[in-house]
Amino acid sequence: MAEIKKILIANRGEIAVRVINTCRSKGIKTVSIYKPEEKDYPHALLADESICLGEGTLGETYLNHDLLIEIAKKLRADAIHPGYGFLSENAAFSSRVRKEGIIFIGPSEDSMKLMGDKISSKVKMEEINAPLIPGYHGDNQDPAFLATKAKEIGYPVLVKASAGGGGKGMRIVRSEKEFNDSLAAAKREAMNAFGDDKVLVEKFIVNPRHIEVQVFSDQHGNHLHLLERECSIQRRYQKIVEESPSPALTPEIRKEITETAAKIASGIDYEGAGTVEFILDEDGKFYFLEMNTRLQVEHPVTEMITGLDLVDLQIQVAEGKPLPIKQEDVVARGHAIEVRLYAEDPDNEFLPSTGKIERVGAPSMPGTRLDTGFEDGNEVTINFDPMLAKLIVHSSDRHQAIEKMKAVLPDVPFYGVRTNRDYLMRILKHPKFIEGETFTHFVDTWKDELGPNEISPEEMAKAILVYLKAGQSTLGGANSGPNKNPGPWERLSSLRNV
Amino acid sequence: MAEIKKILIANRGEIAVRVINTCRSKGIKTVSIYKPEEKDYPHALLADESICLGEGTLGETYLNHDLLIEIAKKLRADAIHPGYGFLSENAAFSSRVRKEGIIFIGPSEDSMKLMGDKISSKVKMEEINAPLIPGYHGDNQDPAFLATKAKEIGYPVLVKASAGGGGKGMRIVRSEKEFNDSLAAAKREAMNAFGDDKVLVEKFIVNPRHIEVQVFSDQHGNHLHLLERECSIQRRYQKIVEESPSPALTPEIRKEITETAAKIASGIDYEGAGTVEFILDEDGKFYFLEMNTRLQVEHPVTEMITGLDLVDLQIQVAEGKPLPIKQEDVVARGHAIEVRLYAEDPDNEFLPSTGKIERVGAPSMPGTRLDTGFEDGNEVTINFDPMLAKLIVHSSDRHQAIEKMKAVLPDVPFYGVRTNRDYLMRILKHPKFIEGETFTHFVDTWKDELGPNEISPEEMAKAILVYLKAGQSTLGGANSGPNKNPGPWERLSSLRNV
């Protein structure tokens, strides 16, 4: 067991700040890195020591293995935390770090390689009996054979070009009698688009939900799950609303899906924090999608409902300590929701926006958390991820969590850049979201209803009032003028006329 | 079961704000009340409706039964939440409210009366076998008889004037042979001070801790405990640092003390939120002190480690719903600490201070919470309680919670009034506090060490730097000047010389 005393955070933005915060509580020193244009960003300032990486491409700076290792060695960091993205799932980097005698806070090189590859991961999943989407991915392209396979899989099925992408050479087939025509059409399109008419046949999930399970493993063979997160609300294939517990899981499905995830972690002899992603269909059947071998963006949702600090657990596991909790200690308490605030224009294809942040703000209610890598005065540029912040709320139940999120979203205006805040608010107010009818096509299905609303005269009058009057710090002397503070009886008697 | 749709909050300051926040999440409308000088305070503004009580004494305003009921009726509030203090333990008010057909969010009139009286509560505790401090409170004042009683109780004992107060007519007796002299001295003092030499003999607790257990009961006979809080750190008989779990409780003592509290709640047929206070001695024995039949100031500590919202539970119970949790769902997760920020001068007898708040600030780390009734620009006057705020942190363990509290205390300066913030910091840094050696005489015992430190030249230089330079929003152009942003290699090579 090696005690970690100083950590180099090989990342930036909100995740670097988040790792620093846990280190501050643990009394672990931190080293952060930044590019010259980021010298005023929180991650460049909140660490005990910070190193400017100099100008250059990402490859020359944040992704520069040699440089990061040199910094870690010079500043005597005994561990590197890779955050998410960047080098967090880079097997070569993790291996290099370890060879240099530095602790890499993450899973083994082998786990990363195994789960980072679509083919090898699925072979392994079959081996350990994890559920995969039923399908035929083989070479036999005989229409009659494929039709038999389709029947075995069960309609509806998806016929998809093996070489495909972007929806070309893809057909949803809803019944046996449509199969031959759809197959022919898909093959024609595939040949035209990719010069290869090979197709695969897979079960088509009608109303899919994205359910993922947080897993945690130590070096002593303990493999736990920390319950699920539902992340079905996505735009442009990126999650924007995440929650736990999932409104779709019955206790039985929850037990099954979380145990499957823990079994996968155990089956690949995993170490540290990981996330197993599944697709859940309308019948409560779920299928393995992929495993992310790192901390996930939306991990605060799990922290809120379990009361655990996942970075603290990562550090303890990396130090060789056994996990300080048992499976039966992991209990969901209340409901947590996270929304991702992006610098983007939801009413114009979600195109990223830029600007100088005039005011970040802060959520005003207890049981809330704002994870951000920005502060007032920072520039939002196109050089980095347009995610401005994650706003997370915890409350007694899903209904109260939604209401709390609606109450605190206006507290974080991020004035100065166009954001998706109003768009998120429209999602939170959508009846289907409130009912928990959250599928991965939610944003497309309700596109029109999620667009900007008409502004009523009442709303205009309010906006005018605020524009003309806000910013005055005082409103004349206290209690001056007539009727400034009517006594309660006057106030009550005037109410009688209402 | 009556659904509550609008609540009148018969209180002010942070507790009014705290109740409003839960109501916002639950979609319950709120009515707050305020005096004219409080019209800019958060509690006067955050409710859906707010009523100015007019000028007058507390009795004419916040404690005015008629006025509060009139407001509730006129604004059609179907419930009154009394907060803590004020009318929260006033049996007559609760009974009057209920007679008017309004729900009083709190226990029955009978519970309040029973537990509000020192004598009747102790009689009831004896009846249900709750542990009381061993002692003789009877009329027989024969010295030989009292000496026998003292021996039965076990030394050390406390001989105390029955009519007493303020330490007069009080003697700690450590052994049998001192008893007669001490008794005579105590009786002399008692006669001089109170004109009555009657004394009582009680077990003297050498290193007492204040341990209290949160209990919760519904109208369906469910009586739960929500674990303990330790509140030993007190100044002038007021708690200033509270935490959960208590560092003093073994699992066995925890089980015993929490079950005793739940038994008391059950024994008096309690309803709603209550706190049973105990004294714990060095041997792990605990004795009933009193029960508070209301929400406690330090309830957020319990909310942090249990993940529950106590005001939400209060409302559900008041609506007649069964408690939504079972005893086995109540699990402590990590560690929570609360400190109370007061407008006072700890270096001058904790005398209250006043002033205009220039900046409240906000804690900058996740897992923190600031409950305050003030915002920038508010006046702190001597008209109300000098508590400025409660700062609460949650972390994986006690050590991390202490470090986190130390990290976020500077985030809430409350500039403009003298506060006990630095004093709290000195407590958090005290080795005995860190070791969990927290007794009710902590603040007196370590008085000298908790005083202000000498300022070193290094500290002076830092203070001078900040005073002279802070407040500039920019430091010249970005990257201007020599060596503004040395590349990493330069920085690293310069480190070689360190």
Added chain:
Amino acid sequence: MKKKLMIENQEIEFFILKDQDGEVMIEVDGQKFDFKVLKSNPEHFIFSYGGRNHFSNISPSRRSGVIVDGKTYKIGPIERGGAASKGSDGEAMSSPMPGKILKLLVEVGAKVSKGDGLLIMEAMKMEHTIKASNDGVLEKFHYQEGELVDGGVELVELKGMEEA
């Protein structure tokens, strides 16, 4: 007096029918709305409407909109496009926030150069000098010394000089 503002790219006409002791009545689209301002500070602005308290805030620069009842509105003065109302460097000669006109610094009819101070106003307990956004002739001050002005209101009329 009819006034205009741009709200989300729409030109909105409105009337202020009352503005006294924190009570403001605004008419939009033939409908009248009664407000009472409860609190205004840099972080938030709270007003009462229909017997209920409403929460809002405004961007520090006043250029990035307002949030009212959780909804964001882009709002600002009508863009005239003329040099007089907006300088080439984008500095409008309008009040940055509500306040009081302290001092007029030049005479009506005076030639001024870009950057010259035209008037001083006091707001948020600070003094702000409103400067000429371009070279020109000062045609008119819309407010006199001592007058209170709202935020975002044009303060002067400056006639630009062609090819100066």
Added chain:
Amino acid sequence: MKKKLMIENQEIEFFILKDQDGEVMIEVDGQKFDFKVLKSNPEHFIFSYGGRNHFSNISPSRRSGVIVDGKTYKIGPIERGGAASKGSDGEAMSSPMPGKILKLLVEVGAKVSKGDGLLIMEAMKMEHTIKASNDGVLEKFHYQEGELVDGGVELVELKGMEEA
């Protein structure tokens, strides 16, 4: 140049040995301390000392102290007690925060009345007029136009008029 400030009721002498590009060296009690300013905004002030980042903040009015490394210090100019440095209404004629002297408004030797503007300084992108705290004769400006000044520094010497 030797300078003085009050820290927690002690009069502290110090020297600024360097103040350039955010690098500041301060000597107190014969010991020299090297600082590098990393960030300064109204909410916090971050500097590097001994290779480590340190966090601090200052009260908005600059009169209620500073918090450095979690500890609060009362700090401010030496109270001279004389009418010249502090007006009867408590308004000091010192720089409210670090900034630049923009314009001197009166001549040295001029008689001024309480409330007269003496100079304008720019700080936090705002202009601040420093006014006479009482009637008197302007003896000296400690800084000239264009000079940078620290916060809390006396800017003028004003000789009060006895029984004016």
